[in-house]
Amino acid sequence: QVQLQESGPGLVKPSETLSLTCTVSGGSVSSGSYYWSWVRQPPGKGLEWIGYIYDSGSTNYNPSLMSRVTISVDTSKNQFSLKLSSVTAADTAVYYCVVLVRGSPWFDPWGQGTLVTVSS
Amino acid sequence: EIVMTQSPATLYVSPGERATLSCRASQSVSSNLAWYQQKPGQAPRLLIYGASTRATGIPGRFGGSGSGTEFTLTISSLQSEDFAVYYCQQYNNWPLTFGGGTKVEIK
Numbered sequence: 001q002v003q004l005q006e007s008g009p010g011l012v013k014p015s016e017t018l019s020l021t022c023t024v025s026g027g028s029v030s031s032g033s034y035y036w037s038w039v040r041q042p043p044g045k046g047l048e049w050i051g052y053i054y055d056s057g058s059t060n061y062n063p064s065l066m067s068r069v070t071i072s073v074d075t076s077k078n079q080f081s082l083k084l085s086s087v088t089a090a091d092t093a094v095y096y097c098v099v100l101v102r103g104s105p106w107f108d109p110w111g112q113g114t115l116v117t118v119s120s
Numbered sequence: 121e122i123v124m125t126q127s128p129a130t131l132y133v134s135p136g137e138r139a140t141l142s143c144r145a146s147q148s149v150s151s152n153l154a155w156y157q158q159k160p161g162q163a164p165r166l167l168i169y170g171a172s173t174r175a176t177g178i179p180g181r182f183g184g185s186g187s188g189t190e191f192t193l194t195i196s197s198l199q200s201e202d203f204a205v206y207y208c209q210q211y212n213n214w215p216l217t218f219g220g221g222t223k224v225e226i227k
Binding site for chain 1: 121139154156163164165171173205207209211214215216217218219220221
């Protein structure tokens with residue numbers, strides 16, 4: 001069973017770049033069977049899919065964030081990462097790394113999530 | 121983008137009673153719909169996919185139905201651990217989108 005763990009700074013300044021990493025265990029980020037994904041949830045609000053990476057380099061992003069998002073993979077560390085540039089307070093959220101099985105694009109399993117606050 | 125609308129926003133139910141949650145899509149998503157449960161401070165958990173197939177380990181009191189634009193999640197007899205927020209998610213079209221959630225509270 002794949003397990004995921006997010007890590008990264010909990011506080012980012014406005015206009016800077018948010019960077020998070022997801023460490024994968026029980027599976028390989030090189031596997032073509034999975035889409036390695038990010039989902040976020042502002043405090044007290046709903047869920048928003050950010051994007052995914054697969055086959056160690058192909059990506060698909062939510063158009064609402066596409067201009068600011070980069071998802072990448074580090075196969076040597078079995079990790080994938082999220083970068084979100086030019087952040088504002090509206091980007092304050094719990095960020096989850098999640099697995100999408102290729103051909104079965106529902107989200108399972110999820111990491112525990114990490115809160116990122118954008119504030120000066 | 122497909123907009124998912126859930127109703128009601130909050131549902132008050134007594135333990136042991138039946139809960140019926142609705143999810144509507146702005147256009148047909150066929151049966152490409154999933155349901156999730158989220159408890160405070162926890163990540164969402166997959167309950168249902170394919171509109172009606174329970175995920176591994178999900179109790180039989182959770183049932184999903186519907187296709188096209190109208191979907192229902194039914195919890196046949198609410199247990200204390202079922203009081204939570206429930207989200208639907210369509211995976212028929214990109215971008216993947218979620219409903220705004222229904223909070224199930226104790227009556």
